[in-house]
Amino acid sequence: MAASTWHRLMDDRTARAAVGVLGTAALVAVLARWISPYDPTLQPDPVALRLLAPSWQHPFGTDPFSRDVLSRVLHGARVSLGVAVGAMLLSVTLGTALGAVAAVVGGWVDTAVSGLVDVLIAMPRLLVVITLVATFGTLSPWWLVVLIGGSGWLTTARIVRAECRDHLQREYVLAARALGATHWRIVWHHLLPAVAPQVAVTAVLALAAVIPLEAALSFVGLGIQPPLPSWGNILLDGTDYLTSAWWLVVFPLVAVTMTVGAALVLADRLRVAIAGEDRDQ
């Protein structure tokens, strides 16, 4: 009946709009190589073509190195969203696994996982990640995924643990055990399908949290390294020209804001759709 949650979500115009925005962003990210008018790293003429205002040749203008900003924002979507989706998948998988194990095994394992979550959740994520990056030096995008994803599993673990504990109390889990189901089978066939909607909500929220995190890291020069474009480092290139070349800042900022906003809206509507599902049962 996940299907009916999906139908209820798609009946909601706001949710459809949010899915549309995220879908467009994903499509742009995938197709960046083919739809960009220029090579995003090409510096054709750093003297004559630098800091051109938006025009038909360069719809988003050019940057201080004469690169086409539209091409950089499109390729930036590839990098920024790629890192974000990778980090989200990693953190949600980690969180779901740890939360479920803590709930099912219980005892000292539960105490350890819950304690770890309580301690780590008190630390500001951005500062932790900045400290780690500063320690390891500049990182490849893959390591960025590992770092951002590895620091984001806490809320998912907490929610999955609570939901699993709730479902473990239900009679159908007892009935399954009474007929010989193993822990593993109960987790896989009963608990994970039951918590999947909540996990989907935390996944969308994780996406909304991770996109600005990558942008912030790249913006302070610790994330994606130039010349590879990301929404964060395009912004960084524009900060020196805030008053003279607005297009350097506005376009990447709009891209970040729209995707994060759409993700937040989608998470909210998804939660409503799931609540409707529970009501129907």
Add this chain to the structure above:
Amino acid sequence: MNPLLSVEGLHVDAAGARGAAPRPVLRDVSFALQPGATVGLLGASGSGKTSLALAVLGLLPPALTARGRVFFEGLELLAASRGARRLLRGRRLSMVFQEPLTALNPRMRVGAQVAEVARAHGERESRRAMRDAVVMMARVGLAEADVQAYRFPHELSGGERQRVLIAMALLLDPALLIADEPTSALDVTVQAQVLALLRAQQRERGMALLLVSHDLGVIATTCERTLVLHDGSIVEDVPTRQLLAAPEHSQARALVAAVRPVGRSA
């Protein structure tokens, strides 16, 4: 003949709140069940009936601890490993629960839930498990089992759901079926059908049946022998006919008298 199930001096205690003494739920319960026997476990709510059933299955909640000895097919269950007990559950020793709606996973098609039992006991082929599940659902009288198997629990009636639970419990042909208030959540006509089904299946398979109920009427129509549980102790262990005619123990008499007029309004 060696008994199939023999419970000897079983105590179950509920952990007290911090510092408080544990509260006894079952005190020194002993009884034996022959293969193929039908025994009713009669008691008011709170008398420890369900705890007794769960203790036999090894599924007591963490707050309850069991002492004593429970032999099933020669194996001492309370001393057996968790893995050994799990292998018995569903295969040699099954249970049907009271409320068929909550005992089924709302997110899973009922046929898949029946097939799960075979899968949990090593059936590798999901298609064969599903086919066996449909056959079993048809045998317990679920109409159009091949269609109904692909429905979700909320799409079935209460009686149909209880038949699904019974199909799950009987799928692997257990030697003992524990039915915990299997009819209390059903309306009267369906109650009679489900009891008739349990009786028929019990006879056909030569399976032992332990029927847990607060309702003497339910037990009287199904069981040869009745255990009366009062406040955690077995106060009577007699043929059902004798219990109906002349309950010996004063508690049993009170219980029988009290239980009768209440009838099926659980």
